[in-house]
Amino acid sequence: MRAVFDARLKELWEDLLEMSRQVDSAVSRASEALLKGDIDLAQTVIDDDVLLDRIEERVDERCVVLIAQQQPVGADLRTIIVALRVSASLERMGDLAQHIAEAARRAYPDSPVPASHRTIIEEMAAAARHLTSLVPTMIEGHDTKVAEEILVGDDALDRLHEQAYAILLDKSYRGKAQETLDIALLARFYERIGDHAVGVSRRIFYLVTGAISDDGGNI
Amino acid sequence: MRAVFDARLKELWEDLLEMSRQVDSAVSRASEALLKGDIDLAQTVIDDDVLLDRIEERVDERCVVLIAQQQPVGADLRTIIVALRVSASLERMGDLAQHIAEAARRAYPDSPVPASHRTIIEEMAAAARHLTSLVPTMIEGHDTKVAEEILVGDDALDRLHEQAYAILLDKSYRGKAQETLDIALLARFYERIGDHAVGVSRRIFYLVTGAISDDGGNI
Numbered sequence: 001m002r003a004v005f006d007a008r009l010k011e012l013w014e015d016l017l018e019m020s021r022q023v024d025s026a027v028s029r030a031s032e033a034l035l036k037g038d039i040d041l042a043q044t045v046i047d048d049d050v051l052l053d054r055i056e057e058r059v060d061e062r063c064v065v066l067i068a069q070q071q072p073v074g075a076d077l078r079t080i081i082v083a084l085r086v087s088a089s090l091e092r093m094g095d096l097a098q099h100i101a102e103a104a105r106r107a108y109p110d111s112p113v114p115a116s117h118r119t120i121i122e123e124m125a126a127a128a129r130h131l132t133s134l135v136p137t138m139i140e141g142h143d144t145k146v147a148e149e150i151l152v153g154d155d156a157l158d159r160l161h162e163q164a165y166a167i168l169l170d171k172s173y174r175g176k177a178q179e180t181l182d183i184a185l186l187a188r189f190y191e192r193i194g195d196h197a198v199g200v201s202r203r204i205f206y207l208v209t210g211a212i213s214d215d216g217g218n219i
Numbered sequence: 220m221r222a223v224f225d226a227r228l229k230e231l232w233e234d235l236l237e238m239s240r241q242v243d244s245a246v247s248r249a250s251e252a253l254l255k256g257d258i259d260l261a262q263t264v265i266d267d268d269v270l271l272d273r274i275e276e277r278v279d280e281r282c283v284v285l286i287a288q289q290q291p292v293g294a295d296l297r298t299i300i301v302a303l304r305v306s307a308s309l310e311r312m313g314d315l316a317q318h319i320a321e322a323a324r325r326a327y328p329d330s331p332v333p334a335s336h337r338t339i340i341e342e343m344a345a346a347a348r349h350l351t352s353l354v355p356t357m358i359e360g361h362d363t364k365v366a367e368e369i370l371v372g373d374d375a376l377d378r379l380h381e382q383a384y385a386i387l388l389d390k391s392y393r394g395k396a397q398e399t400l401d402i403a404l405l406a407r408f409y410e411r412i413g414d415h416a417v418g419v420s421r422r423i424f425y426l427v428t429g430a431i432s433d434d435g436g437n438i
Contacts, residue, residue, distance in 0.1 A: 060300075068296055073287040081283060084303060168396045177387045180396050184403035 005070045012062050012083050017139050019055045019090040020200075022048070024132040026097035027193060031125035034104040034186070035118075037111050045101035052094040059087040075207075082203045086139070089196045093132065096189045096196075103186055112182040114175050120164045121183070124190040127157040131197040138201050142208045150201040157194040161187050224289045231281050231302050236358050238274045238309040239419075241267070243351040245316035246412060250344035253323040253405070254337075256330050264320035271313035278306040294426075301422045305358070308415045312351065315408045315415075322405055331401040333394050339383045340402070343409040346376040350416040357420050361427045369420040376413040380406050 026045050033042035063080050066072070072080060103112045113121045131153045138146045164187040167173060168180055175183075245264050252261035282299050285291070291299060322331045332340045350372045357365045383406040386392060387399055394402075 064296060064300060067286060068292040071290045077283060077287050081279075081303065084300065085307070088304070088307065165400060168400055173396055175396065177392055177394065177399050180399040181384060181387055181403045184400045185407065188404065188407070 005066075005072065005076065008062070008066050008070070009076070009079065012059065012066065012080070013139065015055055015059050015062065016083060016086055016090065017136055019052060019059070019087065019094075020132075020136040020139050022052055022055070023090050023093045023097065024129070024136060026052070026094055027100075027132045028129050030097040030100035030104070031129060033101055034111070034113060035122060035125065037104065037108060039105055039108040042101040042104040042108075046098055046105070049094050049098045052091055056087045056091040059083060079207060082207050085203050086200050089200045090135075093193050093196045096193050099189050100186060103182060107182070112179075112186065114179040114183070116167060116173060116175055116179075117164060117183050120160060120167060121186060121190075124157065124160045124164065124187060127153060127160055128190045128193045131157065131194050135197050135200055138204055142204055144205055144208060147201045147205040150197055154194040154198045157191060161191040224285070224291065224295065227281070227285050227289070228295070228298065231278060231285065231299070232358065234274055234278045234281065235302060235305055235309070236355055238271060238278070238306065238313075239351075239355040239358050241271055241274070242309050242312045242316065243348070243355060245271070245313055246319075246351045247348050249316040249319035249323070250348060252320055253330070253332060254341060254344065256323065256327060258324055258327040261320040261323040261327075265317055265324070268313050268317045271310055275306045275310040278302060298426060301426050304422050305419050308419045309354075312412050312415045315412050318408050319405060322401060326401070331398075331405065333398040333402070335386055335392060335394055335398075336383060336402050339379060339386060340405060340409075343376065343379045343383065343406060346372060346379055347409045347412045350376065350413050354416050354419055357423055361423055363424055363427060366420045366424040369416055373413040373417045376410060380410040 026048060029041050030045045032038060033045065063084050066080055067077070070076075106112065131150055134146055134150050134153065137143065138150065164183060168175070168183060245267060248260050249264045251257060252264065282303050285299055286296070289295075325331065350369055353365055353369050353372065356362065357369065383402060387394070387402060
C-alpha cells in the first residue's frame with residue numbers, strides 16, 4: 001500500500017516538474033519573441049498553452065484519485081493539497097507567458113517595447129526567466145536554499161517593475177498611449193510571474209520545513 | 220459519521236459564503252473610494268484584506284482536517300477540492316479590490332480616473348460589482364441559472380475592458396502617462412475580478428452538474 005502510494009506521489013511530482021519546465025520554456029520563448037519580434041516563436045507559446053492546461057487537469061485528477069484510493073493523512077495529505085495549489089500557480093504562469101507572446105504577436109512587425117523601455121524589459125525578462133528556471137529545481141530538490149534564491153530574485157524583479165513604471169512617469173517620457181499601455185501590462189505580467197514563482201516556492205518550503213510561510217498562506 | 224461530515228461541510232461552505240460577501244463589499248467600497256476620491260474608505264478595503272486571508276487559511280485547514288478525518292470519496296471529495304479552489308479565487312479577488320483601493324489612495328486628493336475614462340470605469344465598476352454580488356448567490360444556492368448570468372455579465376465586462384483600452388488608443392486621446400498607466404491597470408483589475416467570478420461559478424456548476432467546464436478546468 002505504501003509502495004503504491006509513493007509511486008503515485010512520484011508520478012504526481014513528475015507531472016509538476018514537467019509543468020514547471022514547460023513554464024520556464026514558455027517564459028523564455030515569449031520573452032525572446034517579444035524582444036526579437038519573432039511572430040513564429042510567439043505563436044508556439046500561444047499554441048503550447050493548451051498542453052499546460054492538460055497537465056494541470058491530469059494533476060488535479062491524480063490528486064482526487066490519490067486521496068480517494070489511498071486515504072492519506074498528515075504529511076501525505078498536505079503534499080497532495082500542495083500539489084493542487086502548485087499546479088494552479090504553474091498553469092497561471094503559463095497564461096502570463098501566453099499574454100506576453102500575444103503582445104509580441106499583436107505588435108508585429110513592430111515591437112511593443114519602445115526604445116525607452118528596451119533595457120528594463122530585457123532585465124525584467126531575464127529576472128523572470130531566472131525565477132522560472134529555479135522553480136523546477138525547487139520542485140525536484142525541495143531545496144530551501146533555492147527558496148531563498150527565489151525570494152531574492154523576486155525582490156529584484158519587483159524593483160525592476162517599479163523602475164519600468166518610473167520611466168513611464170518621468171517628465172522626459174514622450175511615449176504614445178499604446179506604448180504606455182503595453183509597458184504597463186508587460187511589466188505587470190513579469191511581476192506576476194515572479195509572484196507565482198514565490199508562491200510555488202513557499203508552498204514547497206512549507207512542505208519541507210513544516211513552517212507557516214510569512215505571507216499568511218499556510219498551504 | 221455522515222451527520223458529522225455534513226455539518227463540517229456546511230461550515231466550510233458558510234466560510235466560503237462569508238468570504239464571497241466580504242469580496243463583494245471590498246469591490247463595492249474600492250470602486251466607491253476610487254470614483255469619489257474617498258481615502259478613508261480606500262483604507263478600510265486595504266486594512267480588511269487580512270480578514271479575507273485569515274478566512275482562506277481557515278478554509279484550507281478545514282479542508283485538510285475534513286479529508287483526513289472523514290476520508291471522503293467521490294462527490295464529497297470533489298466538493299472539498301472545489302472549496303479549496305474557490306477559496307483561492309476569492310482571496311485573489313480580494314487582492315484585486317485592494318489594488319483598486321491602493322490606486323485611489325495613491326492618487327488622493329486627485330482621482331486616478333481621468334475625465335476621458337470616468338464613464339467607462341463607472342461602468343466597469345458596476346459590471347464587476349454585479350458579478351461579485353452574484354457569487355454569494357451561486358455559493359449559497361448552487362444555482363445554474365446564476366452561473367449563466369455570471370457568464371453573460373463577464374462578457375459585458377470584457378467588452379468594457381476592450382473599450383477602456385480603445386479610448387486610450389484613440390487618436391483624440393491626450394492623457395498623461397500616469398493616467399494611461401492607471402487606466403491600463405484599473406481596467407485589468409476589474410477584468411480579472413470578472414475572470415475569477417467566472418472561475419468560481421464554473422467550479423460550482425461542475426459540482427452541481429458533474430459536467431466538465433468548457434475552459435478545460437475540470438475541478
